[in-house]
Amino acid sequence: MTAQPALAIEAVGLEKSFGDTRAVAGVDLAVPAGAIYGVLGPNGAGKTTTIRMLATLVEPDAGSARVLGHDVVAESDAVRGLVSLTGQLASVDEELTGRENLVLVGRLLGHRRAAARARADELLEAFGVADAAGRLVKHWSGGMRRRLDIAASIVVTPQLVFLDEPTTGLDPRSRNQVWEIARALAAAGTTILLCTQYLEEADQLADGIAVIDRGRVIAEGTPGQLKASVGTGSLHVRLLDPGRRAEAARVLEAAVGTVVLEPDPAALSAACADAERAAVGVGELGRAGVGVAGFSLDQPSLDEVFLALTGHVAEQQPSGTLEEQAS
């Protein structure tokens, strides 16, 4: 494959309005090549519009962006030749069979008939939908459609894939499969721009995250940095002997921070911002001769991060529905 520029996506001041709605109000992004980069934001934040500008489906009103070194407006055709889009609505043809969908994309990308069929069969097999290959996609489940959609995106292996809310509306099992596929893509060196409303998804997959709200990037960093920038985590300790909890509390209070006694009589936790302090605290317990059964360090959840950054709560991952998403 040809050498990629260090930044797979470089966007400066992207703007897009629909009538009075400022869908995207000045977005800057710098996505390193080979990474999974998360764009995290609630419904209506401007994620899809940003992706559509980067994938050359709509032209920005202002600002500019280069994808894999090519300008999205002036060299849109070159961009389209290197990227694939898995849209928010599954971008597959429901009135065709699964195999026909993949053969269609293969033919459009220049494969001859036999090669397009062979590639389609290879992908149907790899994505676990070979059994349904001959059935019309409108009869497929949401999770299967999503996988077909991603398969269609790699009929010819792209250098960059846009995934727009790939697990919205999927049950947990299908969601895990989509995550596995995204990780496999990334492991092969494909850059992924992942838009999601789900904090857990960004945390699970992304190397870097831009938090977006009302058309603007309001925070950026690794999941760890984002968490560290707001609030503190806590050190949880479980003792061998519940009878020594009061003594342990005194030690941790002095070495780490405010102690909270947990419902479990052998457990307690101390407010703690960084791992080094936590290590000192555990060391002090050892020195005082208090036996420790186990300990862990919790970071604040991305939910807390989002609340702290935006002042409102982000939506939660629904716990498993096969319903079609409403868009």
Add this chain to the structure above:
Amino acid sequence: MTATTTAPGSADTAAVRRAIADTVRPARPGRLSTALTFGWRGMLKVKHVPEQLLDVTVTPVMFLLLFTYLFGGAIAGSTSAYLDYTLPGLLVMSVLFTTVYSGVSLNTDLTKGVVDRFRSLPIWRPAPLLGSLLGDSVRYVVAGTVIIAVGVALGYRPDGGVGGALAALALVVVFSFGLSWVFSVLGLLMRSPNAVMNAGFMGIFPLTFLSNVFVDPATLPGPLEAFVEVNPISVLATASRSLMAGAPDGTAIAVSLAVAAALAAVFLPVTTRLYRSR
């Protein structure tokens, strides 16, 4: 067995990795080949959803039976005389109704998101629109053939013979290519496939009835007669009638083709512009 398949096989991560590792990038196909691939897609849809063909052919066949046997005697003196008059017009009606589906299927693509896939591919941009004409033309020909066949079964024998009937069918199909762009624009502007269907028929239905498809306009009150005379559907029906009768009306044929060309000239560019920006 239920209609929806759930919990089938799982993705095989190792196989996915192998598939991604294959970085073969074929040469880009030519414009014609790309449009033909979309034509193939249109054909597949006709194959998978044949009910669509049924929808569009049943209504005109129903009108054919109703008008011929219910009003034929009253309008033209005898059912066979009326069949001679109205069948070439019903051919027009049958095929023009089908053009509404061009807009409906375009709108379906948009609401389902598959257009986003096409627009993100490195392909010649008008190809999806031009390719769909191929699938459409199959629908036009089937709709037209069915109505002629039913007419023949009821005793219709055009003086122009098979050649005249084919010429009339060809003219109507060419006119439909022009008209279909009007419905493509509707398909790009409206919110749902149903809205396109309703708006489309709201336009085409009265226009068809206010033409000379069913009655000779000479029997109509003045202002209505004037409208019916200039209605392009009347002109097309006249042209179709003349071809079927083996006595081609050059003016009507030329005007029909000119109207089709004008519709395409206006609405094709609007369609491509809307298609790009939506």
